[in-house]
Structures are given as C-alpha cells and as structure tokens.
Amino acid sequence: MNVHHLELFYYVAKYEGITAAVRKMPYGIQQPAVSGQILQLENELGVKLFNRRPFALTKAGEDLYDFAYPFFSRLADIEERLKGEESSHLRIAASASVLGNHLPEVLEKLKLKTPDLKLTLKEVEPSEVFGLLTSQQADVAVTVLHDRLSDGLKSIELMRIPLALAVPASCKVSSLEDLLEDCPYGDGKIGKIPLVGLPANETLQRLFQQGLNQQSVRWEVSMEVNALDVIQRYVGRGFGAGITVAIPGVNLYQGRQLLPLDGFPPLVIGAVYQGSLKPITQEFLEAAKSHVASLVS
The missing domain is CATH 3.40.190.10 (Periplasmic binding protein-like II)
Structure with missing residues (x-):
C-alpha cells in the first residue's frame, strides 16, 4: 500500500469529498491528481472506499479510515512538539x-x-x-x-587573541628582545633559550613562525607538545619559553609571566x-x- 495514497484517502474521508480535501490539505495538489491516486489505491486493494455522490464511506472505507486516523490526525501535534x-x-x-x-x-x-x-x-x-x-x-x-x-559553511569572527611567550616567573626578561641574540652565521637574530611549542601544522605555530619571519628571527621548537596547557606545565618546570596566547579574562599562567609579541598576527576565533x-x-x-x-x- 502506498502511504501517500493512504494519506490522500485520510483527507478525503475527513473532509467528506475530494473537492473539500483539496481545499483544506496542508500542501498543494490538484483535484485530478487526488482522484487518480485514490483510484490507484482502490484498484490495489480491490475494494471501493467511498461513494462519490453523495459522499459516503463504504464498509471497507470506514475500516481503512479507522486504521489511518490515529496516525495522520496526530501528525500536526508531533510536528509541533518536535x-x-x-x-x-x-x-x-x-x-x-x-x-x-x-x-x-x-x-x-x-x-x-x-x-x-x-x-x-x-x-x-x-x-x-x-x-x-x-x-x-x-x-x-x-x-x-x-x-x-x-x-x-559561514563564519562570524568573535575575537582576536594576541600571541605571547610564556616564561617562568623567575626569568628576568620583559620582552621578546631579551630572549634573542645576534645570529652568528648570518643576518637577523636567533632565540637563545629552548622553545616549547605545538606541531608545525597547528595554526598558532604557523602564526608564530610568520611573526618570526617578519622580524628576521630564527627560533626552532626544541620540545613539541600537543596542547597549550602542556606547554605551560613544561615552561613552569624550566624547559624554556612557551608559545601561547594571552586570553583575556583567563589566568592560566600562575608561576609564569607572559611576554607580548607585538607585531605578530593574532589568533582569530570565530x-x-x-x-x-x-x-x-x-x-x-x-x-x-x-x-x-x-x-x-
């Protein structure tokens, strides 16, 4: 049995006729289409479901309507609830x-x-x-x-978070420059202490490297980890400086200090x-x- 044909029959029986059903159905369909599909349903079942003029359900039609009514009559309620x-x-x-x-x-x-x-x-x-x-x-x-x-996919920018370097609180430095020295084998500068950072494919790491390149600084990660909180733990234990972000309103850095990275591209969250x-x-x-x-x- 075609469920769509059964649905059409339900509306025809409820509104007592094809013309009235077409006017009151929740979606558009032409009267000839309803008539044709109801006829297909009757042919499939091998019974007549209603007399057309005047409209009256047959015994088979009443049985089918009693079966279909509990389901189709509650569709609007379940749709609204869901x-x-x-x-x-x-x-x-x-x-x-x-x-x-x-x-x-x-x-x-x-x-x-x-x-x-x-x-x-x-x-x-x-x-x-x-x-x-x-x-x-x-x-x-x-x-x-x-x-x-x-x-x-679409996006909405929510905030831009500045990049920063985390160093132990006992480290007597106040800026990135304090952690750099002249490169002995070329122009520019290099980092003079170990660097703890994320894998090279992470956005934060790529932004940090971009900022270094803009300032002609070479500083390779000597300890690679997979999360910012892990960076903080190792920085706190003296493993070096850690690449991180200065998140407004979040104090993740007890026992450490943050050095701003002026001129570095921010991490954009959206x-x-x-x-x-x-x-x-x-x-x-x-x-x-x-x-x-x-x-x-």
Whole structure:
C-alpha cells in the first residue's frame, strides 16, 4: 500500500469529498491528481472506499479510515512538539579550552533567557569541526578561523587573541628582545633559550613562525607538545619559553609571566555554521559576542 495514497484517502474521508480535501490539505495538489491516486489505491486493494455522490464511506472505507486516523490526525501535534524541542536544543562543537573556560558563563546567561535549554557539547579538534557541521551533528562550532571555509559553511569572527611567550616567573626578561641574540652565521637574530611549542601544522605555530619571519628571527621548537596547557606545565618546570596566547579574562599562567609579541598576527576565533541559523543559535552568538566585549573592554 502506498502511504501517500493512504494519506490522500485520510483527507478525503475527513473532509467528506475530494473537492473539500483539496481545499483544506496542508500542501498543494490538484483535484485530478487526488482522484487518480485514490483510484490507484482502490484498484490495489480491490475494494471501493467511498461513494462519490453523495459522499459516503463504504464498509471497507470506514475500516481503512479507522486504521489511518490515529496516525495522520496526530501528525500536526508531533510536528509541533518536535519543532518545539529542537528550537531549544543547541549543539556546540569546540576545543576543550573553549568548553572549559568561556562557554560556561555564556551558556549560563543563555539559560536564564531559555529555561528549557537543552545542550549537547562536543569536544573536538579543529580538523573535526567541518565534518560535524556538514553532517549536521552540530549547529555551530567555536574554533580558530584560518583557512578558506568549505562550500556552504559561514563564519562570524568573535575575537582576536594576541600571541605571547610564556616564561617562568623567575626569568628576568620583559620582552621578546631579551630572549634573542645576534645570529652568528648570518643576518637577523636567533632565540637563545629552548622553545616549547605545538606541531608545525597547528595554526598558532604557523602564526608564530610568520611573526618570526617578519622580524628576521630564527627560533626552532626544541620540545613539541600537543596542547597549550602542556606547554605551560613544561615552561613552569624550566624547559624554556612557551608559545601561547594571552586570553583575556583567563589566568592560566600562575608561576609564569607572559611576554607580548607585538607585531605578530593574532589568533582569530570565530563561530562556524552551515545554512541558516535557528533562533537559539542566534541567541547563543549574541551572548558570545557580549561575553567577548566584556573581556576586552
């Protein structure tokens, strides 16, 4: 049995005729098409479902209508309920740092406006973000903006975070220059203490290297790790200077000091999404922008 034919029959039986059903159906369809598909249903079942003039269900038609009514009569209710639940469900993908340091305050404010807020938070690496969005497993991702976005994805810049060097608090330096010396085998300068950093393909590391190149500085990473908090731990134990960022409002650097890297390109953080924003996602972005504004003011 064709389910669409059954749906058409349900409307015809409910509104007692094909003409009335065509006028009141929730989607557009021509009267001849309804008549033809109802006839196909009757031929498939081998029974007559209703008399046309005057309209009256046959015994077979009454049985089929009693069967179809509980399902089709509740479609509008279940659609409204599901849309209501989805309208308050927000799925966010972000790094562990963003999820742990900034989102709690943003989402706390959002929940005050939307008490029935339902959240799904996914901790992801930057390389995983686009797959989650295109497969519709996340409504929005908070991530680093660097390369060109895939087709269909859009972004909103939220903040620019300055790059910095972390050094032990006991280290008597006040700027990057204090950690450099003239290169003995050419022009420019080199770092004079070990450097702790992320893998070369990470955006932060690429921005740092770009800034060094602009200032004719050569300084290779001597200890490669995979997370900013790991960099901080090793800097605190005297393994050298660490490549990091100066995140406004976040104190991750007890026992260390941050040296600003003036002239270096910043790390750009933004929200990435696909298609049109549903209202709850738009409200989240407004709350995120407000939070960022409070940090940098």
